[in-house]
């Protein structure tokens with residue numbers, strides 16, 4: 001089986017080889033080293049004995065090679081599969097996903113963008129179905145990365161909503177709804193509107209619904225879509241403002257996940273809602289100590305305008321529960337700086353009071369090869385958010401204690417008892433000033449059953 005990107009095979013082939021199998025003394029027998037043997041028209045990429053996660057090992061080594069590669073290549077997938085014959089699926093995923101991730105033409109506004117390199121995957125093992133699903137997942141990972149990377153002066157709420165709706169309309173079986181400011185006002189999404197108050201750009205809410213199996217329970221995916229987070233009146237210091245174009249990652253990821261599931265015709269029942277606005281200062285921007293009524297009637301004292309993600313998400317969760325009538329909920333959000341301190345860029349923080357729903361997400365993350373780490377979520381975290389003398393909730397805990405958990409508790413209190421999982425992707429949504437499309441593969445694995 002050959003997956004050709006181009007009509008022809010390329011001259012040069014990349015082969016993986018175990019260090020212990022290297023016979024040719026010209027091949028550099030060091031882990032991760034690559035050697036071109038021109039008579040064989042082959043580049044050999046050497047792998048030492050794999051200890052630990054084979055997916056991680058292969059994807060890291062192949063990514064490092066491809067980042068420095070300047071030639072069009074055939075990638076001999078079977079040679080990678082031979083590294084560990086018991087881990088075929090994980091190795092196949094690592095090679096195909098990494099090749100598609102690294103070869104994506106990245107958003108660039110340079111006069112001379114880097115030239116596009118092509119590749120072919122050559123594979124004798126029969127993995128056609130797996131390849132097709134991986135290709136769909138990676139199409140939407142790369143679509144999300146482009147949205148993430150687009151500068152905030154270009155990717156406003158209106159522009160992103162239009163781009164997502166246009167892409168979604170290409171896919172069969174998807175119901176696409178884009179709500180404008182008037183419709184958002186009619187729904188009484190007071191918290192989303194309070195974040196948008198300082199902006200001259202209208203907010204947008206994008207809802208995608210896909211019913212692949214009406215008998216299945218309905219899953220609601222909610223995503224934070226802050227197209228730029230200045231902090232509002234609780235203004236961020238300049239060095240913390242950089243990177244805040246990525247604050248729309250959660251919404252893009254959730255909406256892309258539904259598009260991928262619909263394109264793969266998964267047997268699932270799912271809706272996603274993305275809440276888009278920027279968070280600015282200005283004459284109309286929300287003041288600290290304002291009290292705002294949410295879509296479900298709870299009041300919130302805005303003790304910090306920089307804690308805006310939980311506000312838009314709360315109205316999104318209410319929409320999922322009350323309008324879309326979902327049975328279970330997951331949200332994804334670049335929600336807290338505290339999770340970046342706790343987990344860095346290595347794991348997504350996951351919060352839930354429902355062990356069964358958490359376990360399902362954990363298994364899916366494992367299948368999608370995306371590292372997660374569970375974080376605490378207890379009653380006391382919600383109590384800490386009920387500290388306002390004038391409103392049901394405050395939007396930030398005054399002492400910044402357990403900042404990621406108190407944020408999760410705030411969200412959970414809007415789920416009205418439905419099983420709820422919160423993904424804090426603040427550390428994992430971007431890497432090296434580029435979007436990653438993290439957690440799309442996990443959501444796909446969770447619902448593609």
Ligand code: BES
Pocket residue numbers: 229243247304306307308309334335336337338340395396397403426427
């Ligand atoms: N978008 C930020 C969180 C963030 C920080 C994402 C760093 C990516 C990298 C979020 O809106 C925020 O500002 N959260 C505050 C909450 C606090 C004011 C309670 C934070 O974490 O400092």
Ligand code: ZN
Pocket residue numbers: 229231305306307308309
């Ligand atoms: Zn913020």
Ligand code: ZN
Pocket residue numbers: 226229247306308309334335
């Ligand atoms: Zn934010």
